[in-house]
């Protein structure tokens with residue numbers, strides 16, 4: 001009894017000596033209610049709350065850095081973070097899941113429960129957007145590529161075939177999130193239903209309702225909302241039922257008035273205020289100045305409205321995970337605009353964890369406008385990055401040798417796109433490159449190869465192991481043979497007669513569209529139509545899926561001294577790292593196009609037609625002692641691997 005009587009005193013003393021934490025302020029003694037939008041301002045457990053939230057995707061930052069980034073976000077004064085949940089990483093093969101221990105190459109990025117616990121430990125609430133579609137400039141908007149095996153299925157609609165897969169996935173992922181709801185003692189205060197559905201211009205309320213019902217069936221009790229460009233808010237939402245929120249980066253008064261019109265007596269919330277922008281390959285690096293950023297943010301906060309800043313931490317599209325846009329409609333591949341490996345986004349916390357001017361500006365605005373003062377941590381110091389010494393490259397493995405020695409090539413009468421290969425437990429190929437090999441063929445002098453339709457998305461052509469493509473040396477080359485913009489492309493295969501030749505078509509899947517109307521979501525990769533030589537359709541191919549899976553990368557052997565730097569090849573170099581394992585960048589200015597693999601993990605793609613010229617390598621992917629770096633270069637390799645301690649933007653050394 002006595003200690004019970006003392007308890008309030010102790011709390012009283014603690015509360016007097018310092019500000020309360022977020023959870024002390026809103027958790028009080030007992031949690032009776034979650035986030036409420038039943039009036040013109042938000043309430044959390046009965047207390048007024050303005051959401052100052054920032055987006056942080058756990059799958060774009062190595063887990064060893066989650067706490068650092070989260071603490072910095074809290075130190076900026078944010079009270080919440082927002083994250084998507086990527087279906088294509090969590091269900092990496094149909095019916096096979098990874099939530100941190102599922103054995104996929106992304107395992108160490110996928111422990112969403114550990115992430116949510118860290119969010120809570122760092123005194124932040126969470127807003128979660130489980131999709132199923134997430135956009136996010138992420139491959140296929142987060143949808144798994146194996147869905148495309150169901151011919152005729154309409155993704156992102158109430159098509160029963162699609163909902164069956166969503167339902168199976170949700171029955172795994174929603175129960176995990178359910179445990180971490182605010183009213184169950186966790187950090188999650190709100191859930192978003194689908195994502196920018198208005199932009200599909202598809203009126204399918206049954207689909208939105210089905211997603212909402214699946215959330216509820218798995219025990220979701222917290223606030224649910226939709227998010228769209230405000231003018232599309234009614235098309236993409238279920239107004240009257242779910243809170244409609246807005247995504248934009250300009251005209252805040254106009255956009256907030258639009259939201260107000262939909263729901264006079266509900267709080268205003270900007271689900272995505274874009275802090276910067278992302279980059280497309282072949283374009284220049286995009287930034288927005290801090291003044292414009294702060295000006296719009298201040299007008300949102302003072303309107304007043306709640307806000308989520310997208311992105312607060314940009315991060316990286318590791319592996320083959322970046323998405324793309326389409327500038328034209330339909331599955332016309334010429335309008336493909338692949339995004340870069342870096343997702344820095346010019347956000348308040350940069351890809352490498354450094355704080356930018358936008359960080360300071362955000363912190364100052366929250367301090368100025370937040371009526372509720374809570375305890376904030378000190379800003380953690382950012383660890384130093386290292387520029388390792390150049391490493392001379394001594395070993396290579398020619399791509400033609402890799403193809404020659406690939407076991408169990410798949411025999412196929414016709415050209416088959418990646419998704420439809422009957423491999424991987426009926427999930428098709430899930431990453432990387434696909435090789436179509438035609439051996440034992442006689443070619444006449446001047447023989448012409450013709451690829452019907454589009455190359456999806458980049459083709460290297462080898463005859464007897466010799467690369468025929470033009471060397472990538474200018475942005476304009478992307479308009480020519482071997483890239484995604486040309487329809488019905490052709491190439492001369494030989495100047496003289498050849499007997500018993502081997503022709504390899506190596507096709508790189510350069511990622512799928514992640515945004516917009518539904519007809520842009522029907523996208524196969526590899527080759528989809530016929531291939532002809534001298535107008536004759538070629539049949540009976542051998543197909544090699546080159547997925548660059550971790551286990552495969554780790555067992556690569558047969559490295560040879562360098563014999564030819566101007567052929568598609570893998571290059572190997574090793575370097576030593578010591579504790580603490582510092583972050584660095586791989587400088588790709590002297591390379592052309594390819595991928596980088598660190599200790600078996602695909603770090604990402606590079607292509608020096610810009611704008612990204614250095615790939616961020618977080619220390620968490622290194623090991624104490626020897627580290628193995630493999631570069632798969634399509635065209636031409638320099639003598640050494642170089643590092644950088646800073647991001648680099650622009651054009652590569654051999655690109656004009």
Ligand SMILES: *[C@@H]1O[C@H](CO)[C@@H](O)[C@H](O)[C@H]1NC(C)=O
Pocket residue numbers: 041048
């Ligand atoms: C909560 O916010 C509303 C709207 O801004 C305001 O009218 C009310 O006074 C606030 N309540 C408290 C306890 O601060």
Ligand SMILES: *[C@@H]1O[C@H](CO)[C@@H](O)[C@H](O)[C@H]1NC(C)=O
Pocket residue numbers: 094095096425
């Ligand atoms: C194959 O896929 C099924 C579901 O489609 C799954 O239940 C099974 O575990 C998978 N097998 C392997 C070996 O991954």
Ligand SMILES: *[C@@H]1O[C@H](CO)[C@@H](O)[C@H](O)[C@H]1NC(C)=O
Pocket residue numbers: 327328329332333334335487
């Ligand atoms: C593909 O789209 C581009 C841009 O909209 C257009 O110019 C081109 O004619 C289209 N090609 C085909 C084959 O439809």
Ligand SMILES: *[C@@H]1O[C@H](CO)[C@@H](O)[C@H](O)[C@H]1NC(C)=O
Pocket residue numbers: 355356357360
């Ligand atoms: C942010 O503010 C801190 C403290 O005032 C200052 O030291 C730092 O240089 C500022 N950072 C930037 C990028 O302006």
Ligand SMILES: *[C@@H]1O[C@H](CO)[C@@H](O)[C@H](O)[C@H]1NC(C)=O
Pocket residue numbers: 423424428429430545547549552
């Ligand atoms: C998919 O199948 C290919 C060919 O059999 C194999 O090399 C690859 O390791 C498989 N991928 C996965 C993720 O299991």
Ligand SMILES: *[C@@H]1O[C@H](CO)[C@@H](O)[C@H](O)[C@H]1NC(C)=O
Pocket residue numbers: 452453487488
């Ligand atoms: C490509 O060839 C097909 C017929 O094989 C034709 O219909 C189409 O218009 C051609 N595309 C272009 C861009 O010429």
Ligand SMILES: *[C@@H]1O[C@H](CO)[C@@H](O)[C@H](O)[C@H]1NC(C)=O
Pocket residue numbers: 439440500502
């Ligand atoms: C054709 O070339 C392959 C190697 O690509 C070789 O194994 C085979 O013996 C050759 N056949 C003839 C008839 O020369």
Ligand SMILES: *[C@@H]1O[C@H](CO)[C@@H](O)[C@H](O)[C@H]1NC(C)=O
Pocket residue numbers: 088139144145320321322418419428429430431432509510511512525
């Ligand atoms: C294509 O590449 C993307 C990543 O860029 C990957 O997520 C997708 O599964 C790949 N699809 C195929 C069929 O290889």
Ligand SMILES: *[C@@H]1O[C@H](CO)[C@@H](O)[C@H](O)[C@H]1NC(C)=O
Pocket residue numbers: 574575576625626
């Ligand atoms: C890396 O360290 C090992 C010993 O741990 C040593 O044998 C090797 O020579 C070192 N490599 C380089 C490139 O310094």
